[in-house]
Amino acid sequence: MSLTIKFWGVRGSLPSAPPPTDWTYHVEGVLRNFFSAGYRDPSQISRYIQSLEVPQVGGYGAATTCVEIQSPKGQLILDGGSGIRNLSERIMTGTTGRGKGPFHIFMTHFHWDHVIGLPFFTPNFIPGCEVHYYAVQPELEKLIRGIFQRPYFPVPFEALKAKIHFHVMEPRKPYQLEDMTITPYKLDHPDPCWGLKVECGGKAYAHCVDTEGTRITREELGEDLPLYQNVNLMYFDAQYTLPELAEKANWGHSAAQVGLDIAIREGIQKVLFAHHDPGARIEHVQELKRQTKEYFESRQRFASANQNSLPPVEWDFAHEGLEIVL
Numbered sequence: 001m002s003l004t005i006k007f008w009g010v011r012g013s014l015p016s017a018p019p020p021t022d023w024t025y026h027v028e029g030v031l032r033n034f035f036s037a038g039y040r041d042p043s044q045i046s047r048y049i050q051s052l053e054v055p056q057v058g059g060y061g062a063a064t065t066c067v068e069i070q071s072p073k074g075q076l077i078l079d080g081g082s083g084i085r086n087l088s089e090r091i092m093t094g095t096t097g098r099g100k101g102p103f104h105i106f107m108t109h110f111h112w113d114h115v116i117g118l119p120f121f122t123p124n125f126i127p128g129c130e131v132h133y134y135a136v137q138p139e140l141e142k143l144i145r146g147i148f149q150r151p152y153f154p155v156p157f158e159a160l161k162a163k164i165h166f167h168v169m170e171p172r173k174p175y176q177l178e179d180m181t182i183t184p185y186k187l188d189h190p191d192p193c194w195g196l197k198v199e200c201g202g203k204a205y206a207h208c209v210d211t212e213g214t215r216i217t218r219e220e221l222g223e224d225l226p227l228y229q230n231v232n233l234m235y236f237d238a239q240y241t242l243p244e245l246a247e248k249a250n251w252g253h254s255a256a257q258v259g260l261d262i263a264i265r266e267g268i269q270k271v272l273f274a275h276h277d278p279g280a281r282i283e284h285v286q287e288l289k290r291q292t293k294e295y296f297e298s299r300q301r302f303a304s305a306n307q308n309s310l311p312p313v314e315w316d317f318a319h320e321g322l323e324i325v326l
């Protein structure tokens with residue numbers, strides 16, 4: 001039994017690609033490093049590129065939140081950010097043929113960056129296709145209908161050819177879909193936002209965007225604590241640095257250090273930080289990564305000074321297209 005988790009969009013707030021001048025500067029740096037690393041011949045380019053981490057060359061991606069989870073028996077999609085467009089393309093052109101579904105889309109909340117891709121999810125327009133939308137928010141149907149509406153989008157909801165179904169979920173109540181169990185828990189965000197825990201065959205993924213992480217202790221988290229417990233992979237909102245987090249209180253986003261503290265306490269195996277700021281370029285995210293490493297190492301030093309050791313939490317910053325198998 002395994003879960004395959006693919007991140008089709010990892011940016012927050014607004015789809016955002018670096019402008020051409022930033023790319024030119026970045027490409028210049030990559031080329032300079034080719035030579036300073038001792039390479040000379042064009043035949044070595046592939047080897048050089050493969051020696052680097054994906055974001056060092058291609059960046060972290062432009063698309064907003066969309067995660068696909070595949071289990072041995074089923075598939076589900078978390079959030080409909082602009083990343084869902086590329087997923088839709090894979091569904092429509094993939095080797096398995098034009099997907100008929102059913103497709104299951106679970107929504108954390110309805111901020112623009114989590115719904116902006118839905119009109120570009122082609123199965124919505126295919127006759128005979130089934131698309132199921134799920135959310136805790138009781139106004140789910142009205143909110144989805146509102147996306148397919150003139151003058152914001154030329155095709156009204158009534159003209160969609162797929163069979164669309166809506167499922168309002170109960171907070172903290174497990175929902176069974178094929179071999180997966182999906183449970184919504186409350187996150188800390190200005191408009192109600194529900195993190196999703198997806199479990200299958202003893203593996204668990206926790207989808208924790210968008211959240212400010214204002215409730216940290218087990219007591220504060222209360223009935224939402226299980227979202228962070230017995231988790232193999234946590235996807236956590238790390239839009240800000242710690243000083244930015246202090247400046248932007250109540251904006252609903254967090255910092256990697258907050259997620260790391262929770263992961264260390266709860267023994268989460270792996271953490272991916274995401275919801276990168278629309279203005280965050282490659283170098284900026286790499287600086288966040290450096291600060292997170294410094295913080296993690298300081299916690300390790302503190303633990304060993306007290307004859308303790310930290311659980312072996314693996315962590316990184318997510319990039320678009322990343323795939324993890326649990």
Ligand SMILES: [Zn+2]
Nearest residue numbers: 012013113210
């Ligand atoms: Zn968001």
Ligand SMILES: [Zn+2]
Nearest residue numbers: 109111189210
């Ligand atoms: Zn939001």
